[in-house]
Amino acid sequence: MKARRPWGWPLVPVYGAALAAKDALRAAGAVPERRLRWPVISVGSVSAGGAGKTPLTIALARLLAGRGWVVDVLSRGYGRAGGGIERVDPAMEEAARRFGDEPVLLAERAGVPVWVGASRFAAGRAAERRASGDDTQVPSETAVEAEDEEQSKPPICVHLLDDGLQHRGLARQFDLVTVTKEDLDDTLLPAGNLREPLSALRRADALAVREDELEEIADRLRGLCGPDVPFWTVRRALRFPPPLGVFGAGLRPLAFCALARPEGFAATLAQAGCGVVDTVIFPDHHRYAERDLAVLSRVAKHLKATGLVTTEKDAVKLSPEMRARLEAEVGPLVVVRLDVSFVYESPVVRALESRLRAAHAQGEQVEARVR
16 A cells, blocks of 8 residues: 555554544444435546546436436535535536635536535435426525425436545435545545445445456455446546647646546546656646646746646636736637546446336335445
């Protein structure tokens, strides 16, 4: 195992003990599990970031919506400045600040409603009220929890629970977990990036595994998750905007990002043939300010960069004025998109629709699987 933060090794047993205590409380029934009217598919990971949950959620939302399901996404909205329960409006000024960068990206790319709130149960109830036409107001979290649970639910509707593996207070019908080779070599927080031990993969109903890593890690994964959990292979592709594509920011662009695994972005750019001169790294979910633009401008001029390259997640945090300044001082700003798709869609559709239709058929009598 490797440690991203060696200073954190002494605290790993403390963190592990806290996880074990929570599991004991759940096993004793001391932690309640609440149910929404619509079935829930959780998309999650054992790691704190960088495993590809957001593009996977986008791919899943598009797949289900394309087959006629009414889909929405429930997100915590990490780092958001707004409060309460809100539906994400990506066109709003400073939307990323209000709703969080990932929810805005989800709303832009998935093409389905995205709801944010500290209580994703309350966010889900607000979404269900809106879909049923009772949208006179978004209820408070307390009011939502006290609502009558016996109301009927619309057909073929589903919530996608973004980053939901550890959000076990909300019942779900399916746990899709994305896992990478880096996860298997990582350790628990705070020394590493794992939120839970790898044994948590046994809670998965299916694992999403990158196409280029599957052969190398399949045997290790099988030993962790058991013999019956399917591996759903996903393909990742970096998309550069036309017409110049990979050369849109010239031959010597400077890359920048605020990601949990920035080295992965740099490596993907290199594999795509984008010859960046360097990568400026900011903390994950970092909110860009004028001082950051000054840093980028200074580094770009020092390295004689011909332009800038960044991710969609970073771009949603740049105002039009920020982008204009960077382009005026450095050169073209290219925003690359990471597309994720299922290599074999048929088994994904069969498994999910079977579970979801069974949940709808059973209605409120559906019993969530024991966690």
